Amino acid sequence: MILLKTALHWNFKDVFRAPRLGLGKRMLVMLEANLIGYLIFLVLIYLGQMMDGLNFGQIWGENALLPFVPFWTLGISTKILGYLASLVWFMFIYTGFGAIAKITIKEFKGDLFYSSNDGWKYSLKKSFPIFMGPVSILLVIVFFVILAGVFGWLAHWPVLDILIYGLLFILFLPTAVFLVYSLFSFSVGLLYSPSIVACAEEDTMGSMFGSFTLLWNQPWRLILYSSLLLVLTFISFHILMLFLVLGFQFLEFVFGQSWLMGDTFYAVKATVLGLFPNLGFNHLVCYPNCAYGDWMVCLQQLLVGDMHTVTGGITTTITGVIVGIFSFIAMLLVPSYALSTLASGFATIFIVLTKFKDDDDLIERKDEDERKEEEEKEADEDETSEDSPDSDDTEDESDSPGDDASDEDESAPKNE
Numbered sequence: 001m002i003l004l005k006t007a008l009h010w011n012f013k014d015v016f017r018a019p020r021l022g023l024g025k026r027m028l029v030m031l032e033a034n035l036i037g038y039l040i041f042l043v044l045i046y047l048g049q050m051m052d053g054l055n056f057g058q059i060w061g062e063n064a065l066l067p068f069v070p071f072w073t074l075g076i077s078t079k080i081l082g083y084l085a086s087l088v089w090f091m092f093i094y095t096g097f098g099a100i101a102k103i104t105i106k107e108f109k110g111d112l113f114y115s116s117n118d119g120w121k122y123s124l125k126k127s128f129p130i131f132m133g134p135v136s137i138l139l140v141i142v143f144f145v146i147l148a149g150v151f152g153w154l155a156h157w158p159v160l161d162i163l164i165y166g167l168l169f170i171l172f173l174p175t176a177v178f179l180v181y182s183l184f185s186f187s188v189g190l191l192y193s194p195s196i197v198a199c200a201e202e203d204t205m206g207s208m209f210g211s212f213t214l215l216w217n218q219p220w221r222l223i224l225y226s227s228l229l230l231v232l233t234f235i236s237f238h239i240l241m242l243f244l245v246l247g248f249q250f251l252e253f254v255f256g257q258s259w260l261m262g263d264t265f266y267a268v269k270a271t272v273l274g275l276f277p278n279l280g281f282n283h284l285v286c287y288p289n290c291a292y293g294d295w296m297v298c299l300q301q302l303l304v305g306d307m308h309t310v311t312g313g314i315t316t317t318i319t320g321v322i323v324g325i326f327s328f329i330a331m332l333l334v335p336s337y338a339l340s341t342l343a344s345g346f347a348t349i350f351i352v353l354t355k356f357k358d359d360d361d362l363i364e365r366k367d368e369d370e371r372k373e374e375e376e377k378e379a380d381e382d383e384t385s386e387d388s389p390d391s392d393d394t395e396d397e398s399d400s401p402g403d404d405a406s407d408e409d410e411s412a413p414k415n416e
Contacts, residue, residue, distance in 0.1 A: 006108040019236040022341030025116040030336040033096035037089030044085040048078035066276040098123035100343035101198035133207025134189035195350040217357045229345035237338040271320020
């Protein structure tokens, strides 16, 4: 199969691909991660508040389907489960970063049929090095900090201060500098570990040292390219949000007309608002003034428009539930797109910087799937080559001179 590989510029221009790459199946990957994380968060927050003494009706009345409350200020069970839910949500997003990075380099290689499911399978299989890369750096930092604390405690005793702090100061200073550098490397690893594992197919140690070498060899390009990516993500994020807002406003403009759905439309809308009561619907702030604030609040404020206190029947309620669920998924697309843009951009930046750092074109390098495909192809060729000589030998044996000689010997006595 002939693959049309992507021709990169191998400079900052490639970062501008990120907003486009963030669309499509990459955005679907991040939407799936956010939906799974949201459902786990919803269940655990409800469970925590019920363990703290609230009943289901009280929780539903305050939160409904959006329990985005300051759980750290609530009961102990809600705190524990809230932090746990947040961690699980982050882990799904971080694993999604690995899936998107794999999809991105596969597309650069020309494999446009590499699906989101394939990306998820690969990222889940490689989840240990993805997470343990930055965690390993953090463990190194924690180890040296604890060691410094032990030496500091010993050095406050007389005489030991000379032996420990005085004589070993020549070791303490470079160690402290290394720790500062490790903190920056941890930040790099936190952002680029999924890309390092997915694009370069590194293990835990490779992810760890890849973060150090990336910062050491390409610091200015790393900072400039990452900053450019953040700016592009911010702009793309608000553009998508604006289009989504305009789409909702258009639906309200059409279906809210009195000679069409009229009050039924606003009854459906009231049901939707009842499902998600914690998004700040009633604050009258326009989009341009709140673009730098809480985007979910801003989006909801624009979606509300002029509310009418109307009620509907059972069919209206069912319609409101359906519309509310789909509207929430649509709104979840906005942060999902921003995250997928970041993940695609980080993968692209890592591929470009690896070319500068190691003179290694990761697009041309054969990955695990390509090597496996070549091995299978070679195995098929070997089987074919093994089959063809057998048939030739059979034909040769049937026409061998020895057979002709035996036939002549058998016919000789008859002639005599």
